[in-house]
Amino acid sequence: MPEPRKTTKEPPSPIVFIVDDDVSMREALTDLFRSMKFDVEAFDSAAAFLEKANLDRHGCLLLDVRLPGTSGLDFQMQLERVGNRMPIIFMTGFGDIPMSVRAMKAGAVDFLTKPFKEQDILDAVAQAMERDASRRRESAQNEAVSSLAEQLTPREREVMGAVVRGLMNKQIAYELGISEVTVKLHRGNVMRKMEARSVADLVRKAELIGEKFRPPVS
Known part of the structure; x- marks a missing residue:
């Protein structure tokens, strides 16, 4: 049938x-x-x-x-x-x-x-x-990105903020008081959870979330 x-x-x-x-x-x-x-x-x-x-x-x-x-x-x-x-x-x-x-x-x-x-x-x-x-x-894109960001831990959000501001891993480690190896681990988690293909893609998605992740104006 x-x-x-x-x-x-x-x-x-x-x-x-x-x-x-x-x-x-x-x-x-x-x-x-x-x-x-x-x-x-x-x-x-x-x-x-x-x-x-x-x-x-x-x-x-x-x-x-x-x-x-x-x-x-x-x-x-x-x-x-x-x-x-x-x-x-x-x-x-x-x-x-x-x-x-x-x-x-x-x-x-x-x-x-x-x-x-x-x-x-x-x-x-x-x-x-x-x-x-x-x-x-x-609006649908913003909602999708916000949903991805909700998966981040507080530390991963800090690392994400630093990455989109253009900081290198060594600088992020110094700013957050953690090892560079730990920064790399968090950074990898951020890229995976945010489904970001590159740092430029991560910056674009961060801008959709809100001002707190925008790189500073030089």
């Missing part, structure tokens, strides 16, 4: 969140992005978005500048304060240069003035999706 075929669960499609109190704009954008095979969720206020949206999804946010109860720019800052880094594309019928500069400095992908061309919003969303994908890859 043949074994049942194993199926792999497909990841969900990227999602485009739309927050705009203009119902005709919400409907038009929803139709556009669904025709491009994106998942779409549309909301008429920032409060509704926060209440119902899954902010862990891979996607981006199309955000109107003028919303009931708050401005899109203030909402951008609110999301930043709670640690949400979903890429934002602003839409407005009343944009001006200072407003767009403020939005872009705060990390917006684009600032589009209504009415905009379909291709302009499609290009902006493509850029936003790539930014979000890149951020997620970086």
Whole structure:
């Protein structure tokens, strides 16, 4: 009897969140992005978005500048304060240069003035999706390296810090008050546990962990 075929669960499609109190704009954008095979969720206020949206999804946010109860720019800052880094594309019928500069400095992908061309919003969303994908890859890499670092003993972490600062084994031995043979042993354990192919690879991984392992600026 043949074994049942194993199926792999497909990841969900990227999602485009739309927050705009203009119902005709919400409907038009929803139709556009669904025709491009994106998942779409549309909301008429920032409060509704926060209440119902899954902010862990891979996607981006199309955000109107003028919303009931708050401005899109203030909402951008609110999301930043709670640690949400979903890429934002602003839409407005009343944009001006200072407003767009403020939005872009705060990390917006684009600032589009209504009415905009379909291709302009499609290009902006493509850029936003790539930014979000890149951020997620970086986050996953950081988590993987942090997991490797958790295997290190306190002494191995000290040796790792010294290695990425560019110290030789003899210098590390003197700094830590241990023998050079012991340094070599710890160093080998660090390279193995961190799955580092070279000192340069170890430095790169140390930088992902945090500032405490960064080589000093000369």
